[in-house]
Amino acid sequence: PASGGPVRIPLRDLVRFREEQWFMEELENSREGDPNAMLRLAKMYLYGQGCERNTNIAQEWLRRARAGGVYCTLDELVTAEDLETFRRQARASSNERLRKLQQQQKRSTSAVAATS
Template sequence: MQNGSSSNNGGQGRLPLSAVVADCVKRWFHDTLKEARGGDVNMQVLVSQMYYSGYGVPKDTNKARAWMSKASRSRSSVWIVGEKHPGYNASDSDSDEMMGEAQ
C-alpha cells in the first residue's frame, strides 16, 4: 500500500525487516518450546537445535544437550541431528551418507 495508507499507524514507526524476522523467530521458539514441554519428541529435537545454534533464543549448549537427552529417551537416533541447523532431520541430506556408512 503506497501513499501513506499502511495499516501500521500510517507508516510511522515501521520496524526494520530484520526486527520483524527476529520477533517471528522468537515466537517460533516459544511455540516450539510449549509443544516440546508437552512431550512432542520432534519439537524437543527442534528446541535442542534452536538452543544449540542460538536461533530465536540465546545460545545455550547445556540446555541443547538436556533437550536432546530428553528426546533421545523416545528415539536414540536424535543425537545425529543435535548440532544441525534448526529443523534439520536425519531424513535430510545426510541420510544418503549414513546409508553408505552402514553398508
C-alpha cells in the same frame, strides 16, 4: 506515525520477533512431550534462534528427544563448519581463562615477593 502511513519495522526486528514466537511454541510443545519439538528446540538452543545460545540446554532437550524415540546426536545437528566455529570459540574462551589465571598468579607472586 503522524503521517498516517504504514509503520515501518526493520526486517531484523521482525525476524527476531518471529524466532522468539517460534521458540515459545517449540518450548510449549516440548514441555507437552512432543519429541520432534524437543529436537527442534535443541537445535534452536544450539544456534541461539529465538533464545540465548546454550549447548548444555540443547544437549538436555536432545536427550529428552532421544528418550521420546527421536534418534539424533548433537553432531548430527551441526555442520562441519559450525562445529569448527564452536571449537574455535571454546579454545578462545579457554585461552582467555588461562591468561587471567596466569595474571592472577603473577600478581600473587609479586605480592609475596614484596612482603618478603
